[in-house]
Amino acid sequence: MDRTFFIYRDFEVYSVDEYSWRKERHRHNFFELLFIEFGTGTHILNTNEHQYKSNDVYFLTPGDIHSFRTIEPTRFHCLRFLPGFFSGVGEVSELEKLFYYHNRTQGCLTLESSDQAFFESLILKVVSEAAQHKKRHNELIRHLMSSILQLILRSVTVKKGINSGKNTEDLRVDNILSYIRANITNPHLLKKRIIAERFSVSVNYIGEYVKKHLNVSLREYIEECKMQIIKKRLTQGNRTFSEIGSDLGFIDSSHFNRFIRRNTGKSPSEFRALLNK
Template sequence: MVISGQAPVRAIRYSPSSDTARHGVEVMTLRSLRERMGPGEFTAPQCPRFHLIALVTEGHGTHAVDFRSGELHPGTVWWVRPGQVQQWGNVYDYEATIVLLEDGVLGPIARSSLTGSPMRWRCCWHLDENQSGSNLVAPLIAHLSTVFDQSGPGAAPLLRHLANTLLITLLDIAPPDPGPAPTIGSSTVDTFAQAVEDGFTRTRSVSDYARELGYSEKTVTRAVRAATGLTAKQFIDERVILECKRLLSHTERTTGSIADDLGFSDVSNFTKFFAARTGMSPTEFRRSARPPRW
């Protein structure tokens, strides 16, 4: 794992530490990661360019992903996806098994299941022993670790198969994001969420997305509200606000530059948009941002 980029947030690209890891899968303990990288690795926010999944095995701690902080204890899973920003807590307070997955490892089933908005991704949860599938996670990670430790370069197909099985299992058992459960229009919402992810820097108009997807604006709004409790416009605005917060917190870019990149006509409109949805100006948020609780 090699660090590149500049503080205050560092982009981390996948760089294998062994011939086996060159297949896009690497398994390690948090202890070994601490020993290899040193305490300075964990002080600043990071933006991995790969999937990072951890299963806590002992101790207690915290881990924050995109301004949401989760409590860690044995049986907790946390999952950072490419492009998200993570902030480690005290990594000496707990132990975990960590799986790194390059995005190219994902098969078609896992990849199709990972579409949508990062606002709706569950990043940290505790495994429920009474939930079907939860008892598979620890054995899957243990098997993946054994294959990684004991196999040579020819282990790629098995490693990738196990990695995809782990991802699909986690997606199947992850609790829903807080809010109303989906009832109707889930495929419509998935398609809409992906369109927003691809286009939120271009447009914040519900009608633009509805036209692009071939739906009526009313159909999109009804489906999104049923699935998320938000209007379609609120859903779009939440995604824009998340990106605003990322850029304000983790870069030194001016508000004018951020406003331009996110498609605002001028700084004044950007400031009004941000303040109306967060209760503070971009400058105030940059000065005082703290990760809220899960």
């Protein structure tokens, strides 16, 4: 089975320079806008092979499977997001339309020539804002991403009358992940029964449902979300273990300590020292 990659926040930017790289087949459980700033190589998207080049843009939806092989040194900018990143229902509705996008047969985005330079400048501005963390950068990035989505919609033909059952399932999984991240500090809201009721899935099937779509268990995803928050708080400021554990809904310090040891093999103090190195 192809490996599945996740993000544990609603939005992130991953930029990387690769000189001799072969990325094996994998899928994402998020949307990804992939911009090739420079370089050449082969990009296999689902069953279609593309020879990518500088300034190519790919828009990947959850469930797409792809792989890479660089030929010349390449700089990739990956803008990754989930529907929960957008605060308004309008943008989420636009994402639903993009599920019909034709990348399963064509792949590389073809923008109007008058939009190309502007589109690229928007992407690079998002990359810059994400790296610098200036004041109100989240709000600015959200507006920039909304503009990017509108340009994508203008450049593609949204097909009508297609059975959207698979698309609806993908969006429901994304919404489950967004719900988990939003309530990660409230363990009582992350019980199987609560999640199952909220998303109209049988409580006896919710675990299997998540495993089927994510290739990880519900518990594994929840624990990884907690670990991401713990790592951040252990390396930022001087918060005590008790404070961090309390923030995440642990009953007491002993439960927090056992959680850290089970996931890292180390005590909280040992894990903090390792992170700070």
